[in-house]
Amino acid sequence: MKAKKVVLVPHPLNDPTVFGSLQDLHGISRKEGYLGGLRLLQATCKKFYQYCSEQGIALAKRNFTLKYDTNIPRQVGLAGSSAIVSATLKCLMKFYDLIDDDLPKPLRANFILNVESEELIITAGLQDRVVQVYEGLVYMDFSKELMEKQGYGSYINMDMNCLPNFWLAYMGDPSDSGKIHSNVRQRWLNGDSDVGKAMKTFSELTDLARIALESGNWTDLFELMNKNFELRRSIYTDSCLGEGNLRMVQLGRKFGSAVKLPGSGGAVIGLCLDPDNRVELKKAFQEAGFVICDVVPYVP
Secondary structure, eight states: OEESSOEEOOOTTTSOOOOSSHHHHHHHHHHHOSOOSHHHHHHHHHHHHHHHHHHTOOOOSOEEEEOOOOOSOTTSSSOHHHHHHHHHHHHHHHHTTOOTTTSOHHHHHHHHHHIIIIISOOOOOSHHHHHHHHOSEEEEEOOHHHHHHHSSOEEEEEOOTTOOOEEEEEESSOOOGGGGGTTHHHHHHTTOHHHHHHHHHHHHHHHHHHHHHHHTOHHHHHHHHHHHHHHHHHHHOHHHHOHHHHHHHHHHHHTTEEEEOSSSSSEEEEEEOOGGGHHHHHHHHHHTTEEEEEOOOOOO
């Protein structure tokens, strides 16, 4: 909304400044950490002004009040931070009448990543930012040739009319999902052959998953999801993945689901082809202290 000055409003739960007691402060800080969403708003605004200045985009001289809310579970690797950055960027573009040509979609995803990686030193990749910009189900090709040639990958929206029934589960009391990145990124930058081979295989699994989705072959997709997790497990190791993530995978497989990590840790996504197992699956996760829900895709 328009305002006399630029005002960023703290979220009452995610950016607390008042606590019921010292014990409350301790409990909230232990669970939520010290870094709420306010820094994301500020960093996005700063980067937005910088981008427009560098591109010669004149911004109207009007100010605003900006506040946010989110229903994405925190610290379970479900891109909650980048979602706030993405939403903030969308608001700024609309408020200042920027069009797609001013900040094209492929570059928009890079912009969101740079807000986090350059301004806030958050370990992240492009995948979440791409799907937030393009929305829906998106096939992404991040081949070295494409990235070096144009600075971004190839992003293709896929049909979502006949998807299988996925479920999502996450930890009720998570740790910082960024920790699971471990040293794999540095190993990749150092040219580690094992990580390089694994990344090549991830790419091949993605291409096969695309074929399975387009042909409706859920049995193949089931197997590919499990292969994805086992490959990830081989390069990150169990100690890095953590007991909670491994427990969710084991629990899902116990009830006949394919299971993999959808993000950096703290949550799993599963595919259960036998509808008779779904009720018991959900009951088992809830009894183990996890939160579980059906995935309802958003069709843009």
